[in-house]
């Protein structure tokens with residue numbers, strides 16, 4: 001990996017993502033010099049988070065409560081603002097409502113100047129980056145010392161934050177050592193974390209002892225008591241807010257919640273979801289101006305403590321009126337959505353982020369606080385894999401926000417690109433190909449067509465284009481049923497319908513047929529559905545209207561099936577997740593949605609359920625030879641995990657007696673069409689290689705490695721690099737069933 | 739596991755050291771002397787514990803109860819009390835009041851904190867409930883301290899950044915001796 005300190009581009013040069021070219025440059029920068037540190041650090045947070053939330057025995061309930069409090073607070077924002085103002089003024093503090101960022105910085109500057117401040121110590125505040133506070137104060141001749149060590153690093157390197165909890169997460173210890181050695185002409189050794197920390201601490205301790213004013217952010221503001229909650233690990237927030245006599249806290253208006261009692265719901269959730277700790281070193285609850293006597297360690301003779309709360313609107317009120325993006329106001333900035341995102345782990349916030357807001361949630365915030373849709377173009381890096389959703393402590397549908405931004409960008413760009421139309425209408429291509437599949441496959445495999453596809457549609461020519469099957473599932477099923485009539489069983493009278501999704505029908509009919517044959521063998525009647533567009537492809541390209549139309553039409557058909565007493569099997573996980581998650585918002589009919597949610601299954605998930613209810617007995621039905629020879633590696637599709645069916649194949653094959661090792665990546669990196677696109681091929685491969693590394697390491701000794709992946713795109717990603725056959729779990733089950 | 743045991747194990751997991759003693763001024767003096775190793779010590783008069791408990795300790799000549807600005811800036815060991823502690827996280831809650839507990843617990847490099855075993859509550863959220871500590875947590879400013887100050891910003895985990903690198907907790911087990919207010 002190249003060195004970030006010598007790289008041809010500075011991250012600041014690619015912070016504003018208004019143009020597609022800048023986004024591409026930012027991705028290249030990240031892949032060239034940042035991925036190693038990013039991946040190590042975000043994955044550590046992610047692993048710790050999984051462990052920490054397991055320790056919260058009421059995690060799911062806490063999330064629901066947190067969500068409700070945030071919903072209520074945003075709804076009652078205006079009365080809450082008056083309430084907090086009253087509470088703080090009653091104690092002698094001041095509250096300033098800043099409509100714009102200019103209002104905010106002007107107010108803060110005025111206070112600093114009137115107190116003749118020369119040095120301000122500041123603790124981490126992304127909101128202060130949003131309003132451009134430092135440069136405004138510096139222009140007025142006031143020195144600003146960033147005291148959070150990550151912010152201190154960024155102040156030296158002049159970079160923008162790459163993560164909202166650990167803003168210098170893209171930097172390795174080595175790159176920091178080098179940066180400091182170049183920047184501070186010092187004899188001190190700066191080669192370990194301890195040496196670097198001590199060096200920075202000593203510089204900053206002097207700043208603390210001299211500072212005239214302290215400026216902090218706020219994690220939460222309790223309206224009733226005017227109480228502020230600030231979370232940290234280093235201790236710099238305590239010094240910032242308690243050493244100087246004057247404390248200014250900057251808080252977005254969305255940080256206000258009704259009362260101190262609500263802190264209880266958030267503190268454990270925030271620490272667990274963020275750094276993955278039960279609590280960080282310091283959770284500070286302050287009601288300033290504090291009773292603590294003024295210490296005047298700076299040599300001043302300040303008589304009493306002074307406190308200002310600067311409430312920032314800067315687009316938030318408008319965001320509150322935006323039915324689609326409003327949800328982002330619930331964000332408590334824990335960073336779980338970044339740490340659990342494969343794309344973010346790979347490129348971080350310098351590519352997947354803007355001038356200060358990063359990651360999946362950063363797009364909506366960039367739109368709201370800059371007023372520019374284009375600056376949020378990095379939302380394109382959200383593949384919709386959905387892995388962040390279950391990890392968000394306030395249950396924000398993050399991919400949905402990004403789909404909205406993509407959709408608005410399409411309109412702003414004057415219509416969908418050929419690429420988006422190509423993927424968004426994949427089923428039409430499928431239909432055409434099904435008439436002459438060999439010809440289509442032949443044409444797309446020609447190098448000249450690949451070149452054209454790359455030039456015109458933007459498909460990366462290094463990526464094999466998905467092949468269309470010679471015979472669609474629909475045809476194969478018809479032929480098969482001619483000689484194999486549907487089994488009638490006493491137990492499963494009503495039976496199942498296999499949904500013929502686009503991918504299974506045109507690209508992977510063998511998976512559909514395996515499903516049919518397995519269920520036939522087990523005596524469970526199964527039929528094939530009609531072929532109806534589901535909207536998945538359109539939705540992932542941001543073509544929301546088209547996705548909605550498909551969804552409404554298909555949901556009606558699925559309802560008829562369910563009402564006839566049948567269950568629906570979906571072999572393609574991205575389509576199953578569509579029915580069980582995305583349709584909630586697409587069809588906007590809770591009654592129908594809850595039916596879909598209850599009656600659609602992944603094939604293995606369905607069989608596993610039967611096993612659990614003792615409605616199916618597989619004893620004696622499995623090939624003993626396979627059981628003794630095969631070792632399974634299973635990669636669960638990202639969206640399958642999110643809808644809670646990620647582990648069922650593991651459970652199922654374990655129950656049959658197999659040893660199963662599971663992948664530890666959140667997503668394979670292909671994420672539907674993402675990995676085919678020219679601008680994203682390198683990220684996609686970079687992520688895929690993580691998974692492939694893990695598969696190659698699986699120790700097999702005398703057994704045979706069998707690789708299972710339920711998603712079409714996961715299998716494509718793996719096939720690109722591996723010799724072995726990659727099976728859908730149901731295909732493998734067919735092989736081992738006697 | 740009872741709350742005390744749980745507290746001790748979680749505080750140790752958070753890299754604090756813990757000692758449990760009987761509730762009398764002699765035991766506390768012994769424990770504090772052992773922990774401060776005769777260095778100069780800043781002592782912030784207790785916010786909630788009975789000052790009687792500290793009566794022997796503050797008569798030691800290395801203990802400074804009214805520090806000058808200079809002493810506040812340079813002395814590296816500090817002793818305070820805490821108004822409660824949390825079992826599930828091993829945290830202690832130090833008040834921010836007219837007393838100097840807060841500066842003493844953040845400016846020093848070694849913070850020694852004394853808690854009463856009866857104020858250990860199950861979970862952090864209980865601090866914000868009227869059902870615990872007579873709602874004290876809802877009425878004041880304080881810091882919930884969990885282990886020493888730490889950072890991973892420079893790469894590996896480092897303890898001791900802007901706040902103390904060492905946190906030593908002394909639990910006064912007062913269930914049988916009622917010396918506490």
Ligand code: SF4
Pocket residue numbers: 337340341342343344359360361381382383384385386387388389398399402
């Ligand atoms: S949906 Fe996937 S790609 Fe999008 S932000 Fe969430 S984790 Fe990242």
Ligand code: SF4
Pocket residue numbers: 273330331332333334335336337338361391392393394395396398
């Ligand atoms: S969107 Fe959710 S997961 Fe992401 S930072 Fe905000 S609260 Fe955390």
